[in-house]
Amino acid sequence: MTTYDVIVVGAGNAALAAAVSAKENGAERVVVIEKAPREMRGGNTHWSGGVLRFAFDDPREIGELLPDVEDQFENFYDGISPYTKDDFHGDLMRVTSGRTDPVLSKILVSSSFDTVKWMKNAGGIKMEPAITLSAVKKGNVMVWARGLVVRAEHEGVGLSRSWFATADRLGIEIRYGTAATELLVGDDGRIKGVKVRDDDGISILNARSVVLGCGGFEANVQMRTQHIGPLVGAAKVRGTPHNQGDGLRMAMNIGAMPWGQWSGCHATPISADWGDFAPRELTDRSNRLSYVYGIMLNRKGRRFVDEGEDGALFTYAKFGRAILAEPGAKAWQIFDARVIHLLEPRYQTSKPIVADTLEGLVNQLDLDDKEQALKTIDEYNSCARALEDGFDPTKKDQLSSKGLALEKTNWALRIEKAPFYAYSATGGITFTFGGLKVNETAQVVGTDWRPIKGLFCCGEMVGGLFYDNYPAGTGLVSGATFGRIAGRSAAAAD
Amino acid sequence: MNNAPTRTVTQKLAQRIHAFEKRQLTKASVAQARSCILDAVGVTLAGYPEPCTQILLKTPGVATAPGSSLVFGTARRTSALDAALINGTASHALDFDDFSGIMGGHHSVPLVSMLLALAEERGGTGEDLIAAYVIGVEVEIRLARAVNFHHYDKGWHPTATLGVFGAAAAASHLIKLGLSQTTMALCIAASFASGLKANFGTMTKPLHIGQCSRNGLFAALLAEGEFDAASDVFEHQQGFLNVFNGPGTFDTDKLFENWGSPWEIEAKSIALKQFPCCGSTHPAIAMALKLRREERIATANISHIEILPHARRLRHTNTPHPQTSLEAKFSVQYVVARALRYGALRLKDFEGDDHLDPEIQHLLKLTTASPHPDMAEDADEQWGAEVIVTLNDGSRLTRRIDNLVGRGGDDPMSSSELWDKFSDCAVRSLPREQIAPLFERLETFEKVTEISQVTRLLEVSELHKALPKKVVFSPRDAQEAPETTWVP
Numbered sequence: 001m002t003t004y005d006v007i008v009v010g011a012g013n014a015a016l017a018a019a020v021s022a023k024e025n026g027a028e029r030v031v032v033i034e035k036a037p038r039e040m041r042g043g044n045t046h047w048s049g050g051v052l053r054f055a056f057d058d059p060r061e062i063g064e065l066l067p068d069v070e071d072q073f074e075n076f077y078d079g080i081s082p083y084t085k086d087d088f089h090g091d092l093m094r095v096t097s098g099r100t101d102p103v104l105s106k107i108l109v110s111s112s113f114d115t116v117k118w119m120k121n122a123g124g125i126k127m128e129p130a131i132t133l134s135a136v137k138k139g140n141v142m143v144w145a146r147g148l149v150v151r152a153e154h155e156g157v158g159l160s161r162s163w164f165a166t167a168d169r170l171g172i173e174i175r176y177g178t179a180a181t182e183l184l185v186g187d188d189g190r191i192k193g194v195k196v197r198d199d200d201g202i203s204i205l206n207a208r209s210v211v212l213g214c215g216g217f218e219a220n221v222q223m224r225t226q227h228i229g230p231l232v233g234a235a236k237v238r239g240t241p242h243n244q245g246d247g248l249r250m251a252m253n254i255g256a257m258p259w260g261q262w263s264g265c266h267a268t269p270i271s272a273d274w275g276d277f278a279p280r281e282l283t284d285r286s287n288r289l290s291y292v293y294g295i296m297l298n299r300k301g302r303r304f305v306d307e308g309e310d311g312a313l314f315t316y317a318k319f320g321r322a323i324l325a326e327p328g329a330k331a332w333q334i335f336d337a338r339v340i341h342l343l344e345p346r347y348q349t350s351k352p353i354v355a356d357t358l359e360g361l362v363n364q365l366d367l368d369d370k371e372q373a374l375k376t377i378d379e380y381n382s383c384a385r386a387l388e389d390g391f392d393p394t395k396k397d398q399l400s401s402k403g404l405a406l407e408k409t410n411w412a413l414r415i416e417k418a419p420f421y422a423y424s425a426t427g428g429i430t431f432t433f434g435g436l437k438v439n440e441t442a443q444v445v446g447t448d449w450r451p452i453k454g455l456f457c458c459g460e461m462v463g464g465l466f467y468d469n470y471p472a473g474t475g476l477v478s479g480a481t482f483g484r485i486a487g488r489s490a491a492a493a494d
Numbered sequence: 495m496n497n498a499p500t501r502t503v504t505q506k507l508a509q510r511i512h513a514f515e516k517r518q519l520t521k522a523s524v525a526q527a528r529s530c531i532l533d534a535v536g537v538t539l540a541g542y543p544e545p546c547t548q549i550l551l552k553t554p555g556v557a558t559a560p561g562s563s564l565v566f567g568t569a570r571r572t573s574a575l576d577a578a579l580i581n582g583t584a585s586h587a588l589d590f591d592d593f594s595g596i597m598g599g600h601h602s603v604p605l606v607s608m609l610l611a612l613a614e615e616r617g618g619t620g621e622d623l624i625a626a627y628v629i630g631v632e633v634e635i636r637l638a639r640a641v642n643f644h645h646y647d648k649g650w651h652p653t654a655t656l657g658v659f660g661a662a663a664a665a666s667h668l669i670k671l672g673l674s675q676t677t678m679a680l681c682i683a684a685s686f687a688s689g690l691k692a693n694f695g696t697m698t699k700p701l702h703i704g705q706c707s708r709n710g711l712f713a714a715l716l717a718e719g720e721f722d723a724a725s726d727v728f729e730h731q732q733g734f735l736n737v738f739n740g741p742g743t744f745d746t747d748k749l750f751e752n753w754g755s756p757w758e759i760e761a762k763s764i765a766l767k768q769f770p771c772c773g774s775t776h777p778a779i780a781m782a783l784k785l786r787r788e789e790r791i792a793t794a795n796i797s798h799i800e801i802l803p804h805a806r807r808l809r810h811t812n813t814p815h816p817q818t819s820l821e822a823k824f825s826v827q828y829v830v831a832r833a834l835r836y837g838a839l840r841l842k843d844f845e846g847d848d849h850l851d852p853e854i855q856h857l858l859k860l861t862t863a864s865p866h867p868d869m870a871e872d873a874d875e876q877w878g879a880e881v882i883v884t885l886n887d888g889s890r891l892t893r894r895i896d897n898l899v900g901r902g903g904d905d906p907m908s909s910s911e912l913w914d915k916f917s918d919c920a921v922r923s924l925p926r927e928q929i930a931p932l933f934e935r936l937e938t939f940e941k942v943t944e945i946s947q948v949t950r951l952l953e954v955s956e957l958h959k960a961l962p963k964k965v966v967f968s969p970r971d972a973q974e975a976p977e978t979t980w981v982p
Contacts, residue, residue: 037941039938046934048982049980051980078967078970079969079970081975083975143968143975143976144975145977146976146978148978154929154930157930157931280935281931281947282950285927287981313978316981348955349950430982473978
């Protein structure tokens with residue numbers, strides 16, 4: 001039987017932040033239990049864009065994170081607006097319709113910059129300007145989006161790599177291919193360890209405290225169907241296939257309280273070219289969000305949403321679900337030669353179907369009614385607009401179709417210039433919002449409203465922060481913030 | 495042939511290649527193969543923009559054959575033969591790839607891009623490729639033991655003249671040729687062996703690698719179709735050994751003694767090149783980096799840098815004031831100054847006017863280099879160096895190493911060092927977002943189940959080329975900053 005000070009379950013950003021924090025706060029024997037094998041390690045962090053949202057008053061403060069940035073870019077700071085704690089909290093409130101947990105969201109926002117500095121200094125995470133992800137192109141210049149300036153160097157893969165390198169440097173043991181299956185509780189109500197399963201069978205690891213940082217249930221079809229519904233139950237998984245809700249179930253089995261929006265998740269349209277799980281090597285580049293510049297057809301050859309209702313940022317969530325509701329949970333996004341250069345770079349990860357005529361294109365698609373598809377495009381084209389009518393991809397251009405039963409209200413450009421392109425799309429789930437109730441020390445609270453001694457949690461498992469949506473770049477900072485707190489609390493637990 | 499009373503060298507060799515199975519791979523051989531394959535892919539990406547690769551690609555009839563094998567760094571697909579030619583040439587364009595002291599050459603480049611190209615055409619897992627690679631390296635280095643260094647000193651380029659056999663063996667193994675076909679592949683390959691050291695220092699040197707990997711594959715594909723050749727092509731009076739080496743200058747027993755125990759890929763003499771400059775400067779660079787790291791030296795405090803390499807390492811690298819980027823690669827003074835100032839050496843340090851960096855120019859004025867007084871000219875170890883830094887306060891800091899021939903054996907490159915080199919190389923051909931996932935995938939190459947998991951990250955979409963390169967920021971205005979349009 002092996003005894004540790006702290007067992008961390010999971011090996012993504014939050015879990016490794018907890019492990020590093022526990023070590024730095026005096027825990028000597030820290031072990032990370034990673035269910036995935038070495039080649040699949042790192043949880044959803046691997047798949048993330050690595051963007052870090054945090055509050056700052058003066059853009060020059062960011063220089064601490066990006067030491068050489070002024071050598072790389074002239075006038076780097078001139079375009080960055082301050083992003084105060086109130087701004088950050090306001091954004092969090094806005095996208096969650098005011099439902100974000102008041103205590104946890106305060107902790108997240110007020111320590112966000114400090115957390116990111118800690119990620120750099122204690123975590124050894126290198127950072128870089130998040131230009132390609134967060135700067136918005138306006139004409140010939142880039143405009144910084146609010147609050148999103150920094151990301152981990154080489155995105156989620158780089159972030160994951162750095163965390164593992166730091167854990168290794170600090171002498172934190174990582175056990176790959178080891179699944180935690182049960183939390184062990186003593187008669188005194190304290191956590192005393194975990195039961196694990198690995199290639200050699202079942203064994204028990206003892207510890208003074210356990211930190212759960214092993215993700216939500218996005219990869220678990222039963223839990224998705226049960227908690228979010230059959231539509232999302234049928235979704236493809238964008239991230240790790242290992243986030244099966246194990247930690248949530250283990251904790252609830254010993255009385256932990258579910259918290260937050262269990263019916264909620266982050267989901268977007270993604271390519272349908274792959275199986276149930278998007279390929280790991282393509283990381284977060286499975287998204288297919290440029291439908292605003294074209295139209296989407298279902299298998300019956302019909303449009304089913306107003307693709308140009310608003311910018312993709314405001315429609316992706318519902319359109320992801322809308323595609324799932326169509327036959328075969330699949331759609332084709334159709335573009336012509338005039339807009340193809342506007343597609344997000346992430347479209348590079350799949351090969352479009354290409355043809356010199358619309359007939360040629362439609363014939364290659366797996367549609368049940370190809371005649372109808374051509375008819376739909378013809379009808380659309382007869383009501384859609386010309387380039388010179390004022391097409392402007394940089395803003396809602398009000399270029400609306402005129403006379404369709406289902407209008408396209410912006411960017412309604414005719415699909416008429418060869419070659420024509422088709423990309424497949426379906427709905428993909430990123431992560432789930434439902435989690436556990438934790439207090440301000442990241443300690444898990446039971447359904448009896450009493451904290452469970454020795455049990456802490458972090459990352460996607462923290463319930464109550466996100467409802468309906470979340471501001472981009474918040475997940476990783478939340479993960480590191482509560483991971484850091486959980487590690488510290490776990491090290492201090494007697 | 496099968497009725498021959500004694501088996502020929504080729505037959506004995508083919509038998510061992512044919513009998514080799516994945517389960518014979520040791521942990522150490524897989525680990526070393528993984529590092530070498532990862533490194534070879536990196537240097538290939540670095541070599542793609544080089545003139546030798548670009549001229550080759552523009553040559554009529556090259557890479558025009560239809561096929562499923564990728565030209566790295568493009569969206570272009572062609573036959574495995576042509577992809578091996580182009581990617582193989584790119585892999586050695588910068589001479590930045592790993593090497594074997596016994597071979598007197600580079601063991602990986604004849605094999606790696608060819609195997610990837612072949613796997614795209616015919617299938618194969620990461621483990622299959624590692625097995626084919628390990629047996630290919632075995633053949634190359636075993637042959638080297640039999641023919642070197644007479645072979646090398648005579649003027650052959652062993653990477654090519656021996657690499658062609660390694661490529662034939664590796665390709666035969668990957669496509670699971672039978673014993674007689676594998677024998678024929680080696681025999682056909684013998685007539686493809688070529689590569690003269692007279693062409694070192696020219697574009698033709700990397701072309702040797704493209705040629706030998708293509709030809710090794712070509713031999714295997716011909717053999718698969720029952721093409722024939724002479725089974726005694728090695729020992730024949732007019733065969734490979736007598737013609738390329740000459741009577742009495744080779745020892746075929748060395749080909750087979752202690753076969754596979756351990757595998758040649760596990761040899762300590764196999765090493766990776768960490769820095770993109772002349773290998774003779776590497777011991778001094780390593781000591782400069784060590785000084786910087788361990789003593790936290792700020793270059794502003796330096797009053798004198800004294801570099802003392804082994805005499806044989808200094809002769810061709812004693813360039814106090816390099817005038818071109820090529821001279822900078824052969825300037826121990828320049829590379830040590832860079833290492834002390836920036837803590838790293840990157841490909842771009844040897845491009846454009848980077849050698850004129852004013853801070854480096856300043857350090858060069860404080861630098862002297864001379865042969866190390868304690869390192870004898872004819873000592874067994876000839877790859878040593880000492881670097882002594884004197885600070886303004888008079889303190890004298892020194893680091894010394896007696897022998898450093900690349901990074902391998904007991905001093906392998908760490909994962910972080912491999913990444914530093916790989917990312918520096920890959921950025922020359924790949925969009926940034928593909929580099930880290932590719933490295934991550936190659937780091938567990940033996941777990942790759944379909945080769946497309948790797949090659950899709952080596953492909954550069956035509957869409958990518960439409961993206962703007964230069965970033966101009968707008969000054970912030972009175973309006974509130976916009977919401978990001980990026981969706982996680």
